[in-house]
Amino acid sequence: MATIELRHVWKKYGEVEAVRDLSLTCRDGEFLCLLGPSGCGKSSTMRMVAGLEQITAGDLLIDNRRVNEVPARERDIAMVFENYALYPHLNVYDNIAMPLRARRIPRGEIERRIREVAEILSIVQLLPRSIKNLSGGQKQRVGIGRAIVRHPRLFIMDEPISHLEARLRADMRTELKRLHRRLGVTTLYVTHDQLEAVALADRVAVMQSGVLQQVGSPAELFDRPANEFVAGFIGADRGYRGLQFLQASGLPLHDISRVGEWELATRPDGSPLGWRNADGLVAGGSLLPANGTLRQALDAALSSPSGVGVAVDADGKVIGGVRVQDVLEAIDHQKISHQKSR
Ligand SMILES: Nc1ncnc2c1ncn2[C@@H]1O[C@H](COP(=O)(O)OP(=O)(O)OP(=O)(O)O)[C@@H](O)[C@H]1O
Numbered sequence: 256m257a258t259i260e261l262r263h264v265w266k267k268y269g270e271v272e273a274v275r276d277l278s279l280t281c282r283d284g285e286f287l288c289l290l291g292p293s294g295c296g297k298s299s300t301m302r303m304v305a306g307l308e309q310i311t312a313g314d315l316l317i318d319n320r321r322v323n324e325v326p327a328r329e330r331d332i333a334m335v336f337e338n339y340a341l342y343p344h345l346n347v348y349d350n351i352a353m354p355l356r357a358r359r360i361p362r363g364e365i366e367r368r369i370r371e372v373a374e375i376l377s378i379v380q381l382l383p384r385s386i387k388n389l390s391g392g393q394k395q396r397v398g399i400g401r402a403i404v405r406h407p408r409l410f411i412m413d414e415p416i417s418h419l420e421a422r423l424r425a426d427m428r429t430e431l432k433r434l435h436r437r438l439g440v441t442t443l444y445v446t447h448d449q450l451e452a453v454a455l456a457d458r459v460a461v462m463q464s465g466v467l468q469q470v471g472s473p474a475e476l477f478d479r480p481a482n483e484f485v486a487g488f489i490g491a492d493r494g495y496r497g498l499q500f501l502q503a504s505g506l507p508l509h510d511i512s513r514v515g516e517w518e519l520a521t522r523p524d525g526s527p528l529g530w531r532n533a534d535g536l537v538a539g540g541s542l543l544p545a546n547g548t549l550r551q552a553l554d555a556a557l558s559s560p561s562g563v564g565v566a567v568d569a570d571g572k573v574i575g576g577v578r579v580q581d582v583l584e585a586i587d588h589q590k591i592s593h594q595k596s597r
Pocket residue numbers: 268271272273291292293294295296297298299300447
């Protein structure tokens with residue numbers, strides 16, 4: 256296990272200041288996402304951590320040891336990038352075996368580890384197949400397999416799934432999260448997709464123009480965005496929280512019924528999952544009242560720091576409540592049972 260600490264780190268490419276005075280710690284076992292728009296310095300940060308790029312100024316510590324000058328291969332970091340850099344002329348087994356063979360690990364041990372990884376990633380049947388004939392999602396799994404087979408102390412992943420098609424990306428997100436729960440390896444993960452960051456991360460570090468804007472749990476970013484940029488980027492200012500989780504979940508939304516101007520998406524057991532109006536999906540949760548007054552509850556919940564809103568009837572009697580957190584939990588839950596049932 257390991258920690259990563261950046262202390263007042265700068266990256267300059269000539270006149271370009273790609274990373275400016277970045278101080279950030281990735282805790283032991285944590286899944287930390289670097290989130291920000293294109294060109295904000297995410298990859299530059301990752302490449303410095305990986306040892307692929309010189310640090311212009313500041314200190315990089317891994318496990319409390321300064322490693323600025325330590326070469327990449329001695330940092331014990333496994334990397335997964337968007338282009339997986341698999342060897343197209345080799346089969347899946349040999350691709351995954353590559354980092355172990357390079358370390359002169361005995362054959363029997365290689366065999367054992369590859370079986371283990373293949374089972375974790377459900378790619379046992381792909382092992383003899385040629386890389387050339389794999390789909391994008393399958394290649395993705397192989398790339399991740401090759402990274403985890405080494406038992407590294409750190410993972411760094413730079414937009415590993417951003418070019419996959421939406422549905423597959425949702426599946427891979429679930430898989431990455433499960434993998435992290437199972438292996439507990441400290442992970443630094445880059446994305447420009449806030450859905451992905453919020454779905455995966457223990458904490459999210461939001462960057463803009465090379466400068467760290469805020470680091471915190473997804474809930475902290477939504478509830479207490481440090482500035483307008485963070486609020487806008489994460490969607491907290493638009494009340495999009497429910498919307499984006501519903502969209503990100505990739506759930507089958509055919510279970511929809513109409514209530515006034517709202518459409519109600521339900522789970523297979525009939526309980527409410529989320530609501531949408533003409534503007535799109537807005538919010539949801541198990542506490543939602545199934546009637547037309549929920550607009551008020553939704554608005555209250557989405558604009559309140561607590562994420563809770565209530566609907567009252569004409570007499571002021573509380574008839575239902577909305578907790579934005581329920582959307583997240585409902586979807587997490589639904590997603591898992593959906594996967595199980597396949
Ligand atoms: N080798 C380089 N030489 C000069 N400038 C560079 C180099 N690499 C990156 N930059 C510049 O540094 C800034 C940060 O780039 P970086 O690749 O870190 O951004 P990013 O956040 O990963 O963006 P994206 O989401 O598009 O991948 C950009 O302005 C980029 O043009």
